[in-house]
Amino acid sequence: MAKKEKVGAKKDDDVQKKETFVSKTILFFTKYNKFIYGAIIAILVVIIGILAFNRFYLQKQTEKASLLILKPIDEMMKGDSASVMLALEGDDDMDGFLSIIESYKITRTANIARYYAGICYFKLNDKEEALNYLLKFKRKEDIYWAECQALIGDIYDDLEQPEKAIKHYEKSVKASHNPYVTPVTLFKLGQLYEREEKWEKALNAYNQIEKDYYDEYEKMGIERFIDRAKGKLD
Template sequence: MSKKNTDESGLEIIETPEALAGQINKAEVFFIKNRKIVLGIGGAIILAVAAFAGYRFYIDGQEGTAQDALASVVYDFEADSLQKALNGSGGNEGLLSIADSYKGTDASNLANFYAGVALLKQGKYDDAISHLQSFNSSDLLIHARAQSLIGDAYLEKNQPAEAISFYKKAADYEKNEYFTPVYLMKLAIAQEKANQPADAVSTYKRVIDEFPLSSEVVNAKKYMGVLEGQVGK
């Protein structure tokens, strides 16, 4: 007969070879009864793995082409030739084409960022927001920068509530003494435009208290003083 003990957690522990054999037999019976289901699940897993491997092979192949295309168009972007950068020129693909044609590649992802910046400069705020939201990065500087730019676009659209949301994301992401104060100042300005003077005062105070060596402190003190007079603090 099989012999089982129970451990302190209340789970049954199999100790004898007979008991182990019994469990194996149960597994065999289950497999026989459910053979189609088990094989179907196994086949689905194999197909999923194969599909993923094929996808990665395809993406890796696309990456080199996309990077070459992006390298060519970045020169136009840096020269502030925004229309050429976005739409391409001289047979070169533009940022919009790279972002759309090579989805899943790092180059496409970065093209979305560049395109968002260019469109923002052109005053095409909705398109800029769309591309910047399609961009994803774990880089502590670029990710926060993208969130701040989305905030800029919403502020230009006179939607300060939405701008506040993205400025907060930028300011709270991997805080640092160089860029966080800038994002906080933008946040405070958006809060003023949203008629939230008390919140703006608190944000200006964060700049002063948390980043005393920042060049933004002078303006933070000035704007906070004006607001405190308005809200009676």
């Protein structure tokens, strides 16, 4: 009987606690309702503002920048130093990559322009400035990411920083299975591993070319590199 009384008392206590909590909650909202409603309205205003910004300003800026970037890309593709410099800096008739980055910095096009600016500096043999732009390129555009990481790897290799080169080559390989970029990057990775005397990793890179990129495998004569790496491991 005493046990039943304890259970009943516990239930009454739980009910009382719930009623107290509800009463306090109602009292809180009654006391601070203006502040709460004001906060909700402020949040809604911010959300609506962000949506309006994206819809009416950012979208128009992106569309405009997307058209402007076509000319410097065409100019850069000509390949000579004068054209590459013009693509980078622009002139009175054309916005260059640098001005697009500055004028449309919050757009995705500005991010793409960073990638192309890095290529231009690389072509102009300014490797430090090329790295400055390529390392700022954000992974929003997967179509360029693997190539960007491979180019960063090339620059670090040229600057005799093999560990950093390996890091970015590996990023490139993991990011894409591009039949034009990936096998070449794997080969460069294998060569770097050889120089660092990491023969097992070199063999893995060469084997991946043989396994996943058969057409390129024959063109690159990768078999002799596989045999050499195996020989070093025996």
